[in-house]
Amino acid sequence: MKVNINGETKTVLAVWYEDNKVKLIDQRKIPDEISIIELKNSNDVYNAIRDMAVRGAPAIGVTAAYGLAMAKKNNEDMEKAVELIRSSRPTAYDLFKAIDYMKKNNFSESAARRYALEITERSKKIGEYGNELIKNGDRILTHCNAGALAVVDWGTAIAPMRIAKDSGKNIFVYVDETRPRLQGARLTAWELAQEGIDHSIIADNAAGYFMKKKDVNLVIVGADRIAANGDFANKIGTYEKAVLAKVNNIPFYVAAPGSTFDFNIKSGDEIPIEERDENEVLSINGKNIGPSQSHARNPAFDVTPNEYVTAFITEYGIFKPNELEKLRSLISKDLFMR
Incomplete structure (x- = not known):
């Protein structure tokens, strides 16, 4: 990067x-x-x-x-x-x-x-396939950080944006701040700035506003684990973005390598969800933002059902949720993935 x-x-x-x-x-x-x-x-x-x-x-x-x-x-x-x-x-x-x-x-x-x-190398392929979905002038929403920092280089959700920019397309990215650790505001925005990609950081609860205004053409996010049926876990707040995209008829894509697909579990109900320290929610930069007697819940991820996913962008190509058996077959023949 x-x-x-x-x-x-x-x-x-x-x-x-x-x-x-x-x-x-x-x-x-x-x-x-x-x-x-x-x-x-x-x-x-x-x-x-x-x-x-x-x-x-x-x-x-x-x-x-x-x-x-x-x-x-x-x-x-x-x-x-x-x-x-x-x-x-x-x-x-x-x-x-x-x-x-x-x-x-x-x-x-x-x-x-x-x-x-x-x-x-597989992340770059994800970028190449994802670039096919991006049109000149598109305005893209992403959540959390699925860039080079999250991969080693290229990224998953950010890879299509990088290749779109390099191919001469004029794109704009809305970057959810992604509370509580602000991976969007801190990391994704930083990566986009390094790459010279036009973007704006928005509060997590502002995404629906821009979707309703028809100011978002597509959503691309990463994933931490994807079940056999296409349910997937990603940073907390992803589920609500997927629901909003569905309601507003905006394509919602998940970019992830084959190594993120867990075909050993049938659905998202089987994905373990990490809950982190409450202080990540209760403070920002060491400053307490709530009453001292208050406690917080801090799930790090949520699970988005497959019905909200338009398609998965992988190094093998682009697959709809009902096409994951085909993807599973390709992964099973991939010596690296065995």
């Missing part, structure tokens, strides 16, 4: 492996600063994922893959390392997909590098 550092535009990755360390951009610090964290053992990897220094389902998977390769080189107890990293966050399926992939490949460094490369 493009990053402007001290007036110079550079191309960087969100996560990489170097000198037997996992290195990543600390997403908690953006947009204020670009800070690089070095992870030296499986406990560091657990904390980085759990505390959201790295986030986004594909990026979490890549971090886990590199982390397990590092743990093996460090002669850690691999059974303990696997269980520790597996327990870091419950919802994103890529985490478990990456762990299974590394176990099958003896936790080798070459396997981890291949996993990261595959995810990145």
Whole structure:
């Protein structure tokens, strides 16, 4: 992804492996600063994922893959390392997909590098397919962050926008702020600014206003886990955007690689939903925004039923919810996904 550092535009990755360390951009610090964290053992990897220094389902998977390769080189107890990293966050399926992939490949460094490369290349394909849905002049709504930071490079939901911009299309993006951690306002807006894509940050509860005004042509979001029937989990607030899009006859697309599809579960009812610390809701930048005696609920994700999804944008092509058996067949023949 493009990053402007001290007036110079550079191309960087969100996560990489170097000198037997996992290195990543600390997403908690953006947009204020670009800070690089070095992870030296499986406990560091657990904390980085759990505390959201790295986030986004594909990026979490890549971090886990590199982390397990590092743990093996460090002669850690691999059974303990696997269980520790597996327990870091419950919802994103890529985490478990990456762990299974590394176990099958003896936790080798070459396997981890291949996993990261595959995810990145597949994200670009998602962008190429998604670009076909974007017309010149389109105004797009997105929720949370499904850009390069969430993947390693290119992104999922943001990838079609990047390729549309590079192909000369004039597009505009509405960026939901995405409370409580503001991943849209902090991360997605930052990425779009780096790429020179015209955009505006909007409050989460403003999306319906712009949809009703016919000021949104399509919605593209990412996903953390997709069930066999097309129900999917994504950042809290996605479900209401999907309902609003349906009511206002606006296409609603989900961009995700094959590694995010969990065909072992039948529906979204089986997706575990992480509930995080209430203080993420009760405070902003360390300042309490509610009465001291108040408590909060803080589900990190919600589940959107398949009936609200127009189609899934994947590296294999674009599939409607009723076409997921075809997608499942393609994934089953993909050696990387086995």
